[in-house]
Structures are given as structure tokens and as C-alpha cells.
Amino acid sequence: MKRALDVAGAGAGLFLLLPLLLVLAVLVRRDSPGPALHWSSRFGRDNRLFLMPKFRTMRTDAPDVATEALEDPDRWITPAGRWLRRTSLDELPQLWSILAGKMSLVGPRPALHTQHDLIALRTGAGIQVLRPGLTGWAQVNGRDVIDLERKVELDADYLARRSLGFDVAILILTLRRAFIGRDVRH
Numbered sequence: 001m002k003r004a005l006d007v008a009g010a011g012a013g014l015f016l017l018l019p020l021l022l023v024l025a026v027l028v029r030r031d032s033p034g035p036a037l038h039w040s041s042r043f044g045r046d047n048r049l050f051l052m053p054k055f056r057t058m059r060t061d062a063p064d065v066a067t068e069a070l071e072d073p074d075r076w077i078t079p080a081g082r083w084l085r086r087t088s089l090d091e092l093p094q095l096w097s098i099l100a101g102k103m104s105l106v107g108p109r110p111a112l113h114t115q116h117d118l119i120a121l122r123t124g125a126g127i128q129v130l131r132p133g134l135t136g137w138a139q140v141n142g143r144d145v146i147d148l149e150r151k152v153e154l155d156a157d158y159l160a161r162r163s164l165g166f167d168v169a170i171l172i173l174t175l176r177r178a179f180i181g182r183d184v185r186h
Contacts, residue, residue, distance in 0.1 A: 001164055002104065009105050010098035017092060024055055024089060031080035034060035037093055042110035043119050045131045050102045052110055053093035057081025065114050068144070088178040094134050106167040107133030108155040121152040127159055135174040143177070 014021075025036035038056040041049055041064075062076035063069075070076060077085070084090040097103040103110065110132035111118045122128055133139075137158035138151045146154075158166070 002167065003101075005164065005167070006098050006104050010095040013092075013095045014099070017095075020089075021092060024084070024092070027080050028055050028057075028078075028084070032056075032059060032078045040064075041113040042132070043113065043115075043128075044102055044110055045129070047119060047123060047128045049113060050097070050110075052097050052103070055084055055090040055093060057084050057090050064112075066112050069114070088174075091134060098134060102131075104131040104133045106135055106137075106158075106170045107131050108136050108158065109133065109139060118148050118152070121148060122155060125152055125156040125159075127152065127155045130155075130159060130162075135170060137170055140170055140173040140177055 028036040034056060036055060037053045038058070039051040039053055042052045044050045057078060058076045058081055059078060067073045067077075081090070094103055098105060107130045108122065108127055111122070119128075136155065138146065138154035141154050142150065158170075
């Protein structure tokens with residue numbers, strides 16, 4: 001049932017949001033030189049690496065690490081990128097990854113290929129069995145402002161409580177939080 005919801009939701013989202021996606025792609029391209037999409041190497045289900053698309057929010061010469069690992073993140077984030085991140089619109093291309101079966105609408109956010117500490121904690125808690133999500137329980141409970149241990153705790157809670165109803169509740173909370181830009185550090 002979860003996979004059917006993922007395919008239906010991602011397919012409908014891509015179809016309905018296509019005009020917005022095109023406008024955002026043009027905005028990113030006009031804001032700074034380089035491609036509209038950034039393909040980020042992420043850990044997915046069973047700790048397998050996959051390429052995840054996002055609208056590019058940083059300069060093309062930015063180091064390929066988590067934003068919080070950068071010494072001066074504001075130096076690398078583009079003006080449009082700041083707005084895209086605050087509204088989470090940079091994440092919309094991941095609807096394609098959901099259709100491709102690499103991600104789910106709801107699950108733990110996929111870790112960057114450099115976040116070995118997060119992968120180790122998640123693996124220790126058994127979370128690697130989940131397909132990563134466009135949004136998740138940790139996202140709606142702190143997003144960028146919680147530490148790794150709390151993030152993994154929330155991911156483990158999601159693993160224990162997952163259900164269709166819980167996924168729908170998380171999706172609704174995500175929409176509310178995205179509109180107000182809550183808990184976004186960079």
C-alpha cells in the first residue's frame with residue numbers, strides 16, 4: 001500500500017507541479033551559472049548509494065559536503081537557493097526518485113555520502129531497512145536544528161510506528177512547516 005501511495009503521490013505531484021518545476025529551473029539558472037539540478041550522492045535503503053536530484057541551491061564550486069560542515073555556508077548558497085531551501089521547494093525533483101523506487105514520500109531523509117556518522121547510528125538502530133523519504137518524522141520535529149542522535153531517535157520511532165495514517169499525518173505537518181520555513185538553519 002505504501003508503494004502505491006508513493007507512486008500515485010509522486011506521479012500526481014510531478015504532473016500538477018510541472019509548470020512550477022519549470023519556473024524554478026529557470027530561476028535557478030538565471031540566479032547563478034550552472035545546471036538547474038544538482039545530483040547528490042546519497043545513502044538509500046540498505047545503505048546503497050544512489051543519485052538524488054535537487055534544485056541547485058549552491059554555487060557549482062561548493063564543496064560536496066553537508067551544509068553544516070561548511071565553515072561559511074552563506075558564502076556558497078545562492079540568493080534563490082536561500083529561498084528554495086527555506087520553502088523546501090529545492091526538494092521537489094525528488095518526486096522523480098520516488099517514482100524510480102529509490103525513495104518514498106515519507107521515511108528518514110537520505111544521508112549524504114559523507115555522513116558516515118549518521119549512517120553508522122541509523123544502521124545500529126536498524127533504520128537502513130527503510131526507503132529514504134522526501135520528508136520524515138525527524139524533518140517535522142526539528143529538521144536542521146536537531147543533533148544526529150535525536151534525528152536517529154526520531155527515525156527509529158518512525159520505524160516502530162509506521163503506518164499509512166502516520167505517513168499522511170507527517171505529509172500534512174510537512175506542508176505546514178514548509179510554508180512557514182520552520183527549523184531551516186541554512
